[in-house]
Amino acid sequence: MVLRGSVRVSNPFGSPAEPFSVRLPLAGPRGSEIDVPVLMAFQLGLEAAGEVGYLVGLFLYAIAAAVALPLPVEILLPLYPRIDVSVKAVVLGLGKAVGAIFVFYVGNKVNPLIERWMGRHPFGARILKILETFVGKTGWIGLVVLLAIPFMSDTAVNYFYSLLNEEGKAVGRWPFIIANLIGGIVRTYLFLWLLPG
Numbered sequence: 001m002v003l004r005g006s007v008r009v010s011n012p013f014g015s016p017a018e019p020f021s022v023r024l025p026l027a028g029p030r031g032s033e034i035d036v037p038v039l040m041a042f043q044l045g046l047e048a049a050g051e052v053g054y055l056v057g058l059f060l061y062a063i064a065a066a067v068a069l070p071l072p073v074e075i076l077l078p079l080y081p082r083i084d085v086s087v088k089a090v091v092l093g094l095g096k097a098v099g100a101i102f103v104f105y106v107g108n109k110v111n112p113l114i115e116r117w118m119g120r121h122p123f124g125a126r127i128l129k130i131l132e133t134f135v136g137k138t139g140w141i142g143l144v145v146l147l148a149i150p151f152m153s154d155t156a157v158n159y160f161y162s163l164l165n166e167e168g169k170a171v172g173r174w175p176f177i178i179a180n181l182i183g184g185i186v187r188t189y190l191f192l193w194l195l196p197g
Contacts, residue, residue: 062095107162
């Protein structure tokens, strides 16, 4: 499909009496005709990947979101509406669970450093003790609830719970991973249920 219009390119070397122009056909629909999910899929390179490629991309993005990305995973969920919600939910949950393994390991290694720092800084220690108490009292159920909230940062919640986990006593490794799995599944259902249309 060729868009009605063209692009005019001026001569970069300057001064001829008349600049040359090139007419380039622009493919695709005009701005008001662009379907947002289709545009998003195209921009993310998932349109050409097909449904299996989309699910692999969703899985990898969920891992990255759990470990380091500040962007929510919900931006990918409306794509490929033909794929059953339960499949998307399980793929997202599994990706978050795989990412949680790394985050738990990092938290387990860094927590002793935080404990030593707290010994040298009493004001910071009081604040961190309050946060550690929150993690201890809410445990894996609090982690599931926070991870199930649409648009909540997975990275922030996961590191909050792993770093302030008092050497893995408040939330063990397997409950931490299972909480990420369940939180991802519930979040997918909640987001797609709340999505208009």
